[in-house]
Amino acid sequence: MGIIPYAIDPELASKRSVIIEAMNQYHQNTCIRFVERTTEYDYIYLSKVSGCYSYVGRFGGKQLISLSDGCHSVGTIVHELGHTVGFYHEHQRSDRDDYIQLFSDNIKDIYKDQFNKMDPKDNRLLMPFDFNSVMLYGPLAFSKDGRSHTMGPKDKYKSESMLEVNHKYGLSESDINAIQKLYQC
Numbered sequence: 001m002g003i004i005p006y007a008i009d010p011e012l013a014s015k016r017s018v019i020i021e022a023m024n025q026y027h028q029n030t031c032i033r034f035v036e037r038t039t040e041y042d043y044i045y046l047s048k049v050s051g052c053y054s055y056v057g058r059f060g061g062k063q064l065i066s067l068s069d070g071c072h073s074v075g076t077i078v079h080e081l082g083h084t085v086g087f088y089h090e091h092q093r094s095d096r097d098d099y100i101q102l103f104s105d106n107i108k109d110i111y112k113d114q115f116n117k118m119d120p121k122d123n124r125l126l127m128p129f130d131f132n133s134v135m136l137y138g139p140l141a142f143s144k145d146g147r148s149h150t151m152g153p154k155d156k157y158k159s160e161s162m163l164e165v166n167h168k169y170g171l172s173e174s175d176i177n178a179i180q181k182l183y184q185c
Contacts (some may be wrong), residue, residue: 001031002085002183005043012048015072019046022077025170026063030087031185052076054083075168079134081085082175085184090129090136091151098130100151100162107150111142115150126181130174131160138164 004022008016026032037043044054044063052071055063065080091100094117102115114137130136131153139149139162153160171179179185 001033001185003038004032005035005040005045006034007037007045009045009047012046012067015067018072018074019067019077022074022107022170023083025078026081026179027072027083029171029176030179031183032179034081052080054080056083056088057086058084060183070166073166075134078168078170079165082135082171085179087135087175087178088118088123089114090133092116092118092123093125093129094118094123095125095129099131099154099157101154102151103149106143106145106146106148108142114142119163124182126178127174129173131157132164132168132172133175134165134168134171134177136162136165138162138167140164 008019012019023034026034042058042060042063044065046065046067048068049064051066051068054065065083065084067077067080069075071080076150090096092115096117104112104115107115137151139152140146141150141164143150151162153162
């Protein structure tokens with residue numbers, strides 16, 4: 001079982017219920033358990049810093065998850081918690097070019113690193129590519145003009161829909177299976 005202590009910044013007190021709802025996605029479907037921090041040295045700290053972000057995996061000590069304005073949907077919080085439990089973006093997988101195409105010219109320059117493909121030796125492909133994964137950005141993510149797609153399914157996967165993260169409710173079946181494999185639960 002993966003136990004992850006957490007604390008919520010008082011500035012996010014009004015968002016506590018949606019944060020707990022996102023954590024419950026993990027509680028109900030996996031062996032991950034988020035528990036309120038008491039005296040633990042290692043813990044995640046959900047705060048309203050700048051944007052929506054989290055580090056991948058465990059760093060030790062106080063580990064920040066930023067949930068600024070616009071980051072308070074269940075799907076977005078489940079996504080950021082997904083980084084905490086050890087997952088990178090689905091669209092950064094080493095095999096992503098078999099499934100999606102990027103439209104790099106449409107991506108805001110400062111966010112192009114969010115689309116870097118991982119080296120095969122650096123990522124563990126626990127499950128097949130999942131268009132429904134909460135770890136997969138939607139087609140307009142970081143679009144320069146908010147209308148032009150930054151990525152989309154390859155022709156043979158055109159029937160697959162790609163929702164923006166904030167429109168996803170939570171973990172997909174494949175996300176759940178990947179967590180169970182990673183945490184051996």
